[in-house]
Amino acid sequence: MSRIEDLLEIQQVLARYAVTITKGDTEGMLSVFTPDGSYSAFGDTYTLDLFPELVAAAPKGLFLTGTPVLEIDGDTAEGTQPLCFIDHSTHDMRIGYYTDAMVRTEDGWRIKTRRMTFIRRSGVHDSGIPHAFEQSRA
Numbered sequence: 001m002s003r004i005e006d007l008l009e010i011q012q013v014l015a016r017y018a019v020t021i022t023k024g025d026t027e028g029m030l031s032v033f034t035p036d037g038s039y040s041a042f043g044d045t046y047t048l049d050l051f052p053e054l055v056a057a058a059p060k061g062l063f064l065t066g067t068p069v070l071e072i073d074g075d076t077a078e079g080t081q082p083l084c085f086i087d088h089s090t091h092d093m094r095i096g097y098y099t100d101a102m103v104r105t106e107d108g109w110r111i112k113t114r115r116m117t118f119i120r121r122s123g124v125h126d127s128g129i130p131h132a133f134e135q136s137r138a
Contacts, residue, residue, distance in 0.1 A: 039113075099117065
């Protein structure tokens with residue numbers, strides 16, 4: 001596979017994440033991860049088995065992502081992708097970026113780890129405050 005084909009395939013995987021989570025398609029969103037994949041935000045790391053509960057507890061809205069910056073090294077890649085989340089009920093926004101580690105699998109490129117960093121009005125970049133999901137698990 002050429003570098004351009006890898007770039008396009010990875011961009012489609014990342015776009016599929018944004019579209020499926022926007023549509024509330026948890027199974028579609030899970031399909032872009034490796035089976036041992038994880039998502040980090042809100043001061044914690046979540047494994048795929050926790051995703052359905054995490055997504056159910058999260059606000060709903062539009063996940064608008066930008067073109068990622070990608071570094072590909074053989075069958076692994078790292079990238080950063082900007083995000084603007086717009087809440088569907090209030091149109092309040094959250095901005096930040098994802099930092100990803102990806103691997104080429106038998107099924108194509110998949111996300112191994114995705115880490116969210118929020119950009120605050122103060123200019124601080126952080127992983128967020130504990131999520132409502134955490135409060136419901138306590």
